[in-house]
Amino acid sequence: MTVQEIRIGANRIGALIGKEGATKKALEEKTGTTVQIDSDEGEVRIEGEDAASVLRATDVATAIARGFSPERAFRLLEDEDLTLDVIDLSAVDSSPRQQERLRGRIIGKAG
Template sequence: MTTTEIKITTARIPVLIGKGGKTKRDIEKKTGTTLAIDSEDGLVEIEGEDAIAVMRTTELVRAINRGFSPERAFTLFEDEDMILDIMDLSGVCTTPKQMERLRGRIIGKNGRAREQIEDMTGAILSVQGKTVAVIGMIDQVKNVRTAVEMLIEGLPHATVFSFLDRKKKEAKVDMLEYYY
């Protein structure tokens, strides 16, 4: 039996549990693990026979904690090569105003920049608090990380999107070469 504990923010506990405990039951059923959630201090204990299932479930809980909906977090289970990457922005922002501005650059007006990044990479993003979390394949996550770093440096959105477009085309060429 493998057991691990993870602390999450108390604000995300209702999301993890779900209406009438539905999300918690879904997680347990799909992963073969059991979750013990302490609503007061945000401690989640994950237990299971399979160590890998416990690790993957821990990543799922971390994803939900970083702002992903349970449905979007479950994409971690669509492919064994899917990963969760969390970028901490607190090191590059010294004031709350700077953090808000940076979050705004990553999200974009009405969420369009975030959507564009998702469409161009195939990864999914969540911008919450002082972090940007990404779920995707390793190459997708690497491209998103580079795009976010470019936005942090203050590069124009157009430059970032043309970088992502080039990466998308390179991936298509690589795929064609692989199949032929």
Template sequence: MTIQELKVASDRIGVIIGKGGETRRSIEEKAQATISIDSGEGLVTIEGEDAIGVLRATEVIRALGRGFSPERAFRLFDDDDIILDLLDLSHVADTPQKMNRIRGRIIGRDGKARTQIENMTDTTISIYGKTVGIIGLPEPVITARKAIEMLVEGAEHGNVFSFLDRRKKEAKQDLISSYY
């Protein structure tokens, strides 16, 4: 029996449970695990015989807790290679105003910067509280994380998108040369 526990913000418990318990049941089915939720403490316990299923469910719940929608978090069930990476921003912003400015830079006007990073790296990004979550395959996640770190450090959006464009071309070139 494998057991994992994690703490989730109380405002995200409803998302984990889902309408009529739908999301929770879905996670339990996909992971072959049982989920117990203590709403008061925000404590979620996942247990099951299949250790990998329990770990996958833990990652999905962690993603839900960090602002991802169930549809986006469930990508973690689609492929064993897909990972969740969490970037903690609390060390770069010591005031709520600075945190808002940094989140705003990552999101961009009308969400355009985040969408562009997602599209150029084939990742899914969620900005929630003091964290940025990234879901995707390892290499693209590393690239998306680097782009977000560049924005956090004050790089211009144009420079970040140029970096992403170069990375995309390099990845395509690597794919072509490994094929031949």
């Protein structure tokens, strides 16, 4: 059994769960994992028998937690060549305006 745990902000828990649990259920079905969400603490526990599937499910959950729509995040499961890399833009430039400009360029290339 492989287990991954991540924390997500309270404002993204609803996006991960989805309407009537649809996003969570789809993630579990597509990856063969079990996803447990502690709404109070923002803790997400993903477990499954296949380590690669657990890691892919974790990437999808992380993408949703970072602001991706569930539909866009699920693209990580459709194409094995897609990966999620979280970049700390404050290491590049401390100005919020410059970070927003850089964010737009990065997302535009990934789009």
